Amino acid sequence: MAETGAPRRQSLGFLLLYALAWAGGAMAYVPFLTILLPARMTALVGVSDVEYLGYVTFCGAVAASLAGIAFGWLSDVTRNRRGWIAAGLVLTILLLLAVPLAKDVWTLIGIILLWQLALNMVLSPLAAWAGDCVPDEQKGLLGGLIALSPALGAWSGAIATTPGLVSVDGRLAVVAGLVLLAVTPVLLFGRPRPFPELTAPPPVCADGDVAARPRGPAVRMWLARLLVQIAEAALFAYLYFWFRSIDPAMQDNEKARLFSVALTLAVPVALLAGRWADRRDRPFLPLVIGASVSAMGLVGMALAGDAGMAKASYLIFGIATTVFLSLHSGQTLRILPRSDRRGRDLGVFNLTNTVPSLIMPWLTISLVPGFGFETLFLLLAALAAGAVLLLATLPRGR
Known part of the structure; x- marks a missing residue:
C-alpha cells in the first residue's frame, strides 16, 4: 500500500500481467470467431455458412450471457x-x-456452447479482480492497457493463419497455446497490492438496507456500451463476409492483418487517452469522442465504393471503437453500485457484449440480403451516435 498522503497506485507489474491475461481471453475468441469459425462453418455447410453462423452466434451469446452473471456471482x-x-x-x-x-x-454448435461457458468462467472473475485492486486514479491507465487485449487477440489470428505455418486444423492448437501462455503468468505471479476499501462490503443503513451507489450513471454507461457493441458485433462476426463482397481475392491472412493493424494502432491512442483522463479527472470525455469517431467510420464504410476506401474506413472505425470499449471497461468499475457484488454486476454489464450477438444476426439477415451492407452500416452509425448522447452529460469526474 502506498504511504499516507502519497498517490494510491497499484503496481505496474501486476497491471501488465493483468493486461496480458485479459489479452489471453481475446486470443481465445478473436481469431476463432472472426476467421477460424467462419472458415470451419463454410467447410461444413458450404453456401449456407452465413445463416448457420447466425445460429451459432445466437446460441453462443445466450450461453455467454448466463455464464457471465453466474460465474461472476460465484467468484x-x-x-x-x-x-x-x-x-x-x-x-x-x-x-x-x-x-x-x-x-x-450441430456438434460444432454444441462445442461452441460449452466453450462460451468455459470462456466466461475465465473472463467474469478476471474482470472483477481488476475492480478489487485498481483504484479510481488508475482506471484510465487500466482501460488503456486493456486495449492491448484485442490487438494481441488479432495478432494471434494473424500468426495462426500464416500460410504454411500449420495445417488448418492445427491453427486452433496454436491459438490454445497462446491463450495458455497469456493467462497463466498472472495466476502464478500476480501479487497485487491490497486496497481494502475496494473490497469492503457497502455500509448498511439504519433501516437495514445496503447503502449502494446511485444506479443512474451505471444504466447510462450500460446502454451506451450496448449501442456501440451492436455495431462492433456486426463487424466482428461479418467482417469476413463484407470484405469478401468488396474484394473476393482478399486472403484470410490479409483480413487478419488488417484487423490486427486497427487494433494495434488503437493501443497507444487508448493509453494516451486513459492517462489524460486520469490526470485531468475527465473519465468520460474520451468515451464521447471515441463513440463519435466510430459513427464517422461506419458512415465511411457505408459509402465505400472500392477496397481502398473500405479498408481506410474500417481502420477509423476499428481504432475508435477499440479505444472506446477499452476505456469503457476501466471506467465502468468506478460506477458499479456494490463492491460485494462486483462480479455479478460485471456479469450484467457483460450482457452488453453478448446481447448484441442476439440482436445482430437477425438485424443482418433482415437488412443485408435486401438492402446490402451499406444500409446496415448507416443504422449502426446512428446507434453509435446515440451512445454519444448518453455519455455527453455524465458528471465530469469523481
Whole structure:
C-alpha cells in the first residue's frame, strides 16, 4: 500500500500481467470467431455458412450471457477469483482443441456452447479482480492497457493463419497455446497490492438496507456500451463476409492483418487517452469522442465504393471503437453500485457484449440480403451516435 498522503497506485507489474491475461481471453475468441469459425462453418455447410453462423452466434451469446452473471456471482460468493479463472482456462483450451473433431454443424454448435461457458468462467472473475485492486486514479491507465487485449487477440489470428505455418486444423492448437501462455503468468505471479476499501462490503443503513451507489450513471454507461457493441458485433462476426463482397481475392491472412493493424494502432491512442483522463479527472470525455469517431467510420464504410476506401474506413472505425470499449471497461468499475457484488454486476454489464450477438444476426439477415451492407452500416452509425448522447452529460469526474 502506498504511504499516507502519497498517490494510491497499484503496481505496474501486476497491471501488465493483468493486461496480458485479459489479452489471453481475446486470443481465445478473436481469431476463432472472426476467421477460424467462419472458415470451419463454410467447410461444413458450404453456401449456407452465413445463416448457420447466425445460429451459432445466437446460441453462443445466450450461453455467454448466463455464464457471465453466474460465474461472476460465484467468484463474489467464494472470494476466489483465481480458482475460477484457472478452471475456466483449462476447459477453454480443451474445447478449442475439440473443434476440429466436429464433423457436422450441430456438434460444432454444441462445442461452441460449452466453450462460451468455459470462456466466461475465465473472463467474469478476471474482470472483477481488476475492480478489487485498481483504484479510481488508475482506471484510465487500466482501460488503456486493456486495449492491448484485442490487438494481441488479432495478432494471434494473424500468426495462426500464416500460410504454411500449420495445417488448418492445427491453427486452433496454436491459438490454445497462446491463450495458455497469456493467462497463466498472472495466476502464478500476480501479487497485487491490497486496497481494502475496494473490497469492503457497502455500509448498511439504519433501516437495514445496503447503502449502494446511485444506479443512474451505471444504466447510462450500460446502454451506451450496448449501442456501440451492436455495431462492433456486426463487424466482428461479418467482417469476413463484407470484405469478401468488396474484394473476393482478399486472403484470410490479409483480413487478419488488417484487423490486427486497427487494433494495434488503437493501443497507444487508448493509453494516451486513459492517462489524460486520469490526470485531468475527465473519465468520460474520451468515451464521447471515441463513440463519435466510430459513427464517422461506419458512415465511411457505408459509402465505400472500392477496397481502398473500405479498408481506410474500417481502420477509423476499428481504432475508435477499440479505444472506446477499452476505456469503457476501466471506467465502468468506478460506477458499479456494490463492491460485494462486483462480479455479478460485471456479469450484467457483460450482457452488453453478448446481447448484441442476439440482436445482430437477425438485424443482418433482415437488412443485408435486401438492402446490402451499406444500409446496415448507416443504422449502426446512428446507434453509435446515440451512445454519444448518453455519455455527453455524465458528471465530469469523481
